[in-house]
Amino acid sequence: MRIYIDEPRAAELFWEGMREVAAGAARHQDDDLYRAIVKIGRGALAQGGELVPQCGLFLQCPVCQAVAGQRCINVPRHPLRENLLHPERTELAQMALREEVPLPPPLRDE
Template identity: 75%
Template sequence: MRIDIDEPNAVEQFWEGMREVAAAATRHQDDDLYQAIVKIGRSALAQGVELVPSSGFFLQCPVCSARSGQRCINVPAHPLSEDALHPARVELAEKAISGEIPLPAPIR
């Protein structure tokens, strides 16, 4: 199987696969699996793969408490409009995956 890394959707497909694994880690309460995908994500970033906004799916939302792999829900004073994730969750993910802040516990 040949993978074309120059395919226009390659980055999004990579993160989509990572989100699917994060959802499975949450579903099965598997901290080791979750830590493994975080390592893969950090390695991808180190090699130049861009972080997409939907990478917030890896963490629990600090606004509505949606779990890893779940979409956010509307809460008072924090509407979603067209977004699947609250901006605070996206920002938290960018900082955590890049190593700027400690990674919050994903599964509890």
Template identity: 70%
Template sequence: MQINIDEPDATEQFWAGMREAAAAAARHRDNSLYEAIVKIGKSALAQGIELVPSGGLFLWCPICSAQSGQQCINTPRHPLDESRLHPERTELAEKAMRGEVPLPKPFG
């Protein structure tokens, strides 16, 4: 298989793979897999790959308490947009990946 990193949707494909790995980490409650996902994500960001809105899927949601790998659910005063994640969750992921806030535990 040949990989073209200049492919128009290469960033989305990368994060799609990361979402699949996060879902597996949540399904198996595997902290080591979750920690590996975080390391890969930080490395990708350091190399210049963009964080797509679904990047918040790798952390728990501070609004609806969805765990890593789980989609958010609608809650009063916090409707979901087309990304299916609360904006606060995505913002938390961006801050955590930049090292501005400590990385929260992935599983409750």
């Protein structure tokens, strides 16, 4: 396998891989894997990577409680419409990855 440093879809491929890992973490309910995803995401941001709206998949949804790797579901007063995730989940993930807020449980090191 060859790695091309100037791959034009590098960021897209990175986040696609992160979504696949998040799906695996959800299947196995592996908190250590969730924490690793966040560490990798923070490392990518520190290296100049860009956040994508789907980064909310890496944390539990504060609205519908969908776990990392799972899509959100409609709940009263919080319809999804055409989105995969609740906006609150995406916003929380972006803030957590930038270390503006602490990670939510179970990812927070107590």
